Amino acid sequence: MPDESRPPFQVGAHVPNCLLPNGSYLHDLRGQPVILAFAPDEWNPAQAHQSSIFAHLLHAFDGIAVSDDTMAAWYSLDCQGPVAAQFNITDQRTLLLLDEQGILRWQTAIGPGQEPRAGQILAALEALRPIAPVAAREVPITSGGLSRRTFLAATLATAALLLLAGAAEAAATVTPPKHPASMPATPAVATIPITLTINGETHRLEVEPRVALLDALRENLHLTGTKKGCDHGQCGACTVHLDGQSALSCLTLAVMSEGRQITTIEGLAKGATLHPMQAAFVKHDAFQCGYCTPGQIMAATALVQDKQHRSAAEIREAMSGNLCRCAAYPNIIAAIQETQTA
Numbered sequence: 001m002p003d004e005s006r007p008p009f010q011v012g013a014h015v016p017n018c019l020l021p022n023g024s025y026l027h028d029l030r031g032q033p034v035i036l037a038f039a040p041d042e043w044n045p046a047q048a049h050q051s052s053i054f055a056h057l058l059h060a061f062d063g064i065a066v067s068d069d070t071m072a073a074w075y076s077l078d079c080q081g082p083v084a085a086q087f088n089i090t091d092q093r094t095l096l097l098l099d100e101q102g103i104l105r106w107q108t109a110i111g112p113g114q115e116p117r118a119g120q121i122l123a124a125l126e127a128l129r130p131i132a133p134v135a136a137r138e139v140p141i142t143s144g145g146l147s148r149r150t151f152l153a154a155t156l157a158t159a160a161l162l163l164l165a166g167a168a169e170a171a172a173t174v175t176p177p178k179h180p181a182s183m184p185a186t187p188a189v190a191t192i193p194i195t196l197t198i199n200g201e202t203h204r205l206e207v208e209p210r211v212a213l214l215d216a217l218r219e220n221l222h223l224t225g226t227k228k229g230c231d232h233g234q235c236g237a238c239t240v241h242l243d244g245q246s247a248l249s250c251l252t253l254a255v256m257s258e259g260r261q262i263t264t265i266e267g268l269a270k271g272a273t274l275h276p277m278q279a280a281f282v283k284h285d286a287f288q289c290g291y292c293t294p295g296q297i298m299a300a301t302a303l304v305q306d307k308q309h310r311s312a313a314e315i316r317e318a319m320s321g322n323l324c325r326c327a328a329y330p331n332i333i334a335a336i337q338e339t340q341t342a
């Protein structure tokens, strides 16, 4: 039972050590973000639902192992169990997010009948943003200040948040299947409404919280000029501008992009008049197959907007995150050099 005389743990506090249901101690998990999702134990159908969606989520991040060295540990716990009592959990649906040092970075409780708000999700993302890198484990790929590892942890947190809210409804409405063994679980993934400002136009759409901006652009809005290369933050093909700065849309959640000015390759030209960088790419024949070209042009336009004069070596270094399989690099550098002297 929670101790009413004790205050709940505050954000910024070191959390107590405790024994988790899998037999490991919480403090042994330091070095990785940990998500603790407390929910009523009687939500068994929902637990299966959670597991299914969690597996679906991890599948979306193909190549990231789910094992002892998982990038973010996620635990679904009984809100009336011993761990909940140690954390003084009083609300039935509560989500805690611990950082690599075991410090409580974010918490939320969802009351009966409440839905999670986009603001809560953004708060989770913001809570993760300043996590100090742990040198040996951090993957130094950033997008809007988030590492890929943090991106994953945030995605799991947001998914868990939605699951906690959705599970109550699922538990209330679920009817047992007639042939459970023959009917695979179909995850009903919750979506949230968001509004994106892209190339000066407002778009309203419904997306799952895990959806990357790249997929929202291409699949939901059919803005296919932004290309998907690696989908892992390594090639630069998906580069767009967020508030005028270069950003990898494959590592940016669509929900994080609300309220920001998004520019894609479709937004550079003014009618039939090409942007000077586009014209320079044409003039210098700075492409062959053209697949990397939208990302190259977006990165290049963000680069030259400070009007600094860079040498070819400096441009090459600044553009090193944008790969070209056709090796059109000399022509790309020439195009960029021309625009910075224009």
Ligand code: FES
Pocket: 227, 228, 229, 230, 231, 232, 233, 234, 235, 236, 237, 238, 239, 248, 249, 250, 251
């Ligand atoms: S698709 Fe985003 S960096 Fe490759």
Ligand code: FES
Pocket: 286, 287, 288, 289, 290, 291, 292, 293, 323, 324, 325, 326, 327, 328
């Ligand atoms: S022009 Fe083909 S990948 Fe760059």
